[in-house]
Amino acid sequence: MIRTRQRFTNCFGSDALRFALVSYTAQCDKINLDILRVVGYRQWCNKLWNAVRFAIMKLGYNYSPPQILILETMPFSCKWILSVLNKAISKTVESLEAFEFSDAANTVYAWWQYQFCDVYIEAIKPYFASDNPTFASERAHAQHALWTSLETGLRLLHPLMPFVTEELWQRLPSPKDTERKASIMMCDYPTAIETWTNEKVESEMETVHATVKCMRALRAGLLEKQKSERLPGFALCENNLTSEIVKSHEFEIRTLANLSSLEVFIKGEHAASPGSSVETVNENLKVYLKVEGAINTEAEQEKIRNKLGELHKQKDKLQKMMRVSTYEEKVPANIREDNATKLAKILQEFDFFEKESARLAA
Template sequence: MQYWRQNRGTQRRNISWIKILMCWTHGFSAGLFPLTVLGWPDNTADLSTFYPTSVLETGLDILFFWVARMVMMGMLLHGDVPFRKIYLHPIIRDAHGRKMSKSLGNVIDPIDVINGITLEGLQKKLEQGNLDQGELEKAKEGQKKDFPDGIPECGTDALRFALISYTSQSDKINLDIKRVHGYRQWCNKLWNAIRFAMIKLGDQYTPPATLAVHTMPPICKWILSVLSKAVGKTVSSLEAYKFSDATSSIYFWWQYQLCDVFIEAIKPYFNGSEEFESARGASRDTLWACLDTGLRLLHPFMPYITEELWQRLPQPKEACRKDSIMISEYPSAVQEWANDKVENEMEIVLDAVSKLRSLRPPTDIQLRSPSFVLCRNLEIAATVWCYQAQIATLASVSSLKILTEDDPTPPDCATNIVNKDLAVYLQLRGALDTEAEHEKLRKKREEVQKQYDTLSQKMSASGYREKAPQSKQDDDMKKLATLLEELEIISEAESKLDAKN
């Protein structure tokens, strides 16, 4: 130990030279790697078949030191570049955007994210390093600030999904452990979806070889349509190396369409009533198809949990079951599932649900109250009637009644404007806060008025009529008329509210 202290400077210089030589050796071997793994210098079948390779994934910081040498050596020794495309992954930094450094104490070991670690464990690792006392204290303070409770156990899948979703951040990833842990909690959502499915499918359920989509309830047609769209978006994103877009598409479908809407909407079908026998069967088949396709779609991003959950799903009798989801066919968009009409209808339905839910008082969030929907044309009325049960279920109301413009406004109701043809009411039974309702309408008026003024100013600008295409002018005129109608509806709602006082 005494010798090491006396000769520490010399040893550090020697270690630096060793590291430099190792880097150059690695660079040389990396340059030969695409050739040697395929049998070069012999003219093997693998070399003629697979060289040049398709894509190299690497970091921007070694683009010149390693990648350029691979290209030059490939061209020199075999007459062609070793790969056609290069995908540059971002460099991972801490949540504050700082480069990871031992002296700052912000270096994150992936194993610690996967398995979790206490603050004491993190600091013990620092003490086992070669930091001097000043750097050690500084690093410990940094860890206390960033990880006061340590790092929670996140698992491999959550870390993998988070890193892929971060790739939209250009050449840097500001890694926030809270986001990784959020995906760990999302994994619980996947487990709950499969648990719900296994209960509702039952032990004797056998999936059909094909789905009779045309005979299904609208909610089933909708989830299959948006699933097909999510599959298409994911596949095209992967082909374009836009991995973050792929994760966004998958996450949105699983979280906001399958779990938050479809699973909640079909729960009443399983109450045992004979009235829903047909819808119950269609919901089972649709649920199985969604989970089977959704898990295969998610598998490259979360391989472990998808394998575990997929193994639990029943398989069709006619199918030759694969031993693993890994060797199952990756999903592709199903054109027969696409249904723009149903998707447009569900967009209106979900807007109405959102507006109804926003009317519930924070103090009575669990209270189910009567609700009403005012439809100003027959097309909207037909859509609401078709999805009446789904709106009531998703909005958590006790009843839903459809009104026309000739019907009187129900008493003691909070109101919200969905669009120019649709308004929703929630009966609060004496709990109506008139002042709060006036404030909501005032904010809505300001929002719509701002949109109206902006669009009106744009259409009045010099050169608009000469430069804007006629189709664009027609669309803007329709939008302006729609906004004006919404302002009139808000004024009408304010007048009715004043009349009650």
């Protein structure tokens, strides 16, 4: 048994094995250990190393972390990463106190992998791409948020991956005029900071992320030679509120979706550019990606036909329910109002995609 454990540790590392076992604690006491899961966590350790390496390069040797963060003047992405980190802290502490170790591991993993590495690091890269004075303020704020996120995130992860977090934490610079702890083990465990929470920023980032996801889906469906090119994008908004959100976060959308430009229009103001492929973000937002050269019209038409089929089923189901003779008497007024709104949106979507089909056929 000891030799088997030593082989696991030598092959995959103590932290990867520890994290995998912790993530299995939601199951019964008998674990069917998947070796590939351990391998995956070992590779994730490499991603943590890369994130810290990126930070050290961008912070520089003379960087000194601030004592206090000025949230009001921070870029949008910096406010967002601190807000979601705050939520991750609260949920992790709650899970650990309830001995739900698997939930704690999943929460920390999700923040590091899907929010910090996949989104935040990518969003701030343009600030460090050159010494452009235009980004001087954003670059400084991004450094502070980057250091704070890393230092706090490592302390949050430490009980689950003690060795790699200790090594990485020791490499981070420490604030001046404060005594550095000898080890991360001697640091306080993170607690939620009320001022970091920003529900408005998180809500707007959901729109940004959904928009980027749709842009990436359009790119994936293009010709192979154009998958890595920076293409122009368009956003068609149903109302002023959606338009303002997209316009205010144009920089983040262009960066994360790898666009050369992003033009934002309100419905009725502008027609889609020829050679554009469309994707629905939500009922208030459609996005287009302009393709140089001819697009696959048949594939686009097939996508629209499928969407129209889904909308037709939804419309028929809703109308059938609303035509029942006792509908007005038995269904509460608020539900009838919701159903009428849903039907109006479905008909609006149906009209939009019929026009898109006609545009492609022209």
